[in-house]
Amino acid sequence: MQFTSKLPDLPTTIFTIMSRLAHKHNAINLSQGFPNFDPDPVLIDLVADAMKSGYNQYAPMQGTYTLREAISEKISSLYGHVYDPEYEITVTAGATQAIYTIISTFIHKDDEVIILKPAYDCYEPAINANKGIPVFVQLEGDDFKINWEVLKQKINAKTKMLIINTPHNPSGSVLGKDDMKKLAALLKGTNIILLSDEVYEHIVFDEQLHSSASKYPDLAERTFVCASFGKTFHVTGWKIGYCVAPKTLMHEFRKVHQFNVFCVDHPKQKALTTYLKSPKNYQSLNLFYQYKRDVFLQAMAGSRFKFTPSKGTFFQLMDYTNITNEADTIFAERLVKEVGVAAIPVSVFNMDNQDNKVLRFCFAKKDETLEQAAEILCKI
Structure with a gap:
């Protein structure tokens, strides 16, 4: 059959790519934005x-x-x-x-x-x-x-x-x-x-x-x-x-x-x-996730990553310029394969894939997951 694609140049979403890599390499998945704990x-x-x-x-x-x-x-x-x-x-x-x-x-x-x-x-x-x-x-x-x-x-x-x-x-x-x-x-x-x-x-x-x-x-x-x-x-x-x-x-x-x-x-x-x-089922959410953010950031304080605390969402950006100058897509892939932690390269969301050397980490995770990931990242 012949047909014309309405989205001929659409790549696979970065969330699918990074989650697939995390699964393949048994990495801690801080890429895709979903909790790994149970709801109420x-x-x-x-x-x-x-x-x-x-x-x-x-x-x-x-x-x-x-x-x-x-x-x-x-x-x-x-x-x-x-x-x-x-x-x-x-x-x-x-x-x-x-x-x-x-x-x-x-x-x-x-x-x-x-x-x-x-x-x-x-x-x-x-x-x-x-x-x-x-x-x-x-x-x-x-x-x-x-x-x-x-x-x-x-x-x-x-x-x-x-x-x-x-x-x-x-x-x-x-x-x-x-x-x-x-x-x-x-x-x-x-x-x-x-x-x-x-x-x-x-x-x-x-x-x-x-x-x-x-x-x-x-x-x-x-x-x-x-x-x-x-x-x-x-x-x-x-x-x-x-x-x-x-x-x-x-x-x-x-x-x-x-x-x-x-x-x-x-x-x-x-x-x-x-x-x-x-x-209270939604009004307490800010404090719940602020605690998660702070657990992650306190654990990352000894790392070579630089950061400004997130003001909202359950995502934290991390600047890695003290570690390497390689492209964020390359570093993110290497982080999964060699280190065992999955994050999202932010350049894929920017105009012209502008690369500011930052990765996005999801802290909507169990405390032990965040602490385990941070321990690994601090060794870089």
């Missing part, structure tokens, strides 16, 4: 109870109303914005599905979508598959700040969407109040949709607060906010999340969503509805 047994029991209670058939396309209501209450209590559960919230098969569906819904041939680099690698292929044009702006400095003048210059009549991610993967940086206000001013008077990837919203450290786009009325009126129960509750394999947006935008989203996924796992929606009734 209470949540597991709630899913089992829902299954036993008969919630095993299709859920409503938009998600169960009770879960959408719980999501609305959570957002209102945290960010002061009320989303209508009926028309402005949709439960999705993870945040990645939400992001792909948003792009599929609104991006037409030759529409431009601005991506801030380094960026999670699901954005660009979704744009390309829908014949849009990715436009890149490189975040600058060790603190990964937006160059607002450069961003302003990238906006033109073809710009249909801007994607932000805060807390930010892979850098661990966060956008603050001033950033969000500048963003609102920049987009004012345009028809640009903001896609705000906030899957790590509850993982912000050192007493900082998450600046959700939902907090800012001028942004909320043009924004899809995407969130992940998998990241929040240590159940990445469940692939369940949600997105929120104004009614007119969500109406269009659901046209595509219903024929893409239709609906999401019913018993897990019932379980999450109950679990969300206890805010």
Whole structure:
């Protein structure tokens, strides 16, 4: 058969490559962003109870109303914005599905979508598959700040969407109040949709607060906010999340969503509805992961790696310029094969594969895993 690929030059994702290498060489896997510890047994029991209670058939396309209501209450209590559960919230098969569906819904041939680099690698292929044009702006400095003048210059009549991610993967940086206000001013008077990837919203450290786009009325009126129960509750394999947006935008989203996924796992929606009734189940997450970060950094203090503590997510960047000058992709591969620890080279997420000699390590692991990995890395 002959066919034309919609993504002819798409490489295998770096997460698959590094996890495969880690498995092959029996290395400690601090590359892919998933916990190696169990979720709360209470949540597991709630899913089992829902299954036993008969919630095993299709859920409503938009998600169960009770879960959408719980999501609305959570957002209102945290960010002061009320989303209508009926028309402005949709439960999705993870945040990645939400992001792909948003792009599929609104991006037409030759529409431009601005991506801030380094960026999670699901954005660009979704744009390309829908014949849009990715436009890149490189975040600058060790603190990964937006160059607002450069961003302003990238906006033109073809710009249909801007994607932000805060807390930010892979850098661990966060956008603050001033950033969000500048963003609102920049987009004012345009028809640009903001896609705000906030899957790590509850993982912000050192007493900082998450600046959700939902907090800012001028942004909320043009924004899809995407969130992940998998990241929040240590159940990445469940692939369940949600997105929120104004009614007119969500109406269009659901046209595509219903024929893409239709609906999401019913018993897990019932379980999450109950679990969300206890805010401590997500409000304590920042301290939980800050502890994990600090365990890892304290153990790495004697290494030759240089680092600035991550401000959010469950990722930590490590500068290895005191060790070698080789490319981060080469060093990451050698680290797996020769040392026995897997990390992610950050250059693959940058414009033109800009190599700043840093690797990304995931600290969403058991303490003993982090300490074992750090002991090995400190010997380099």
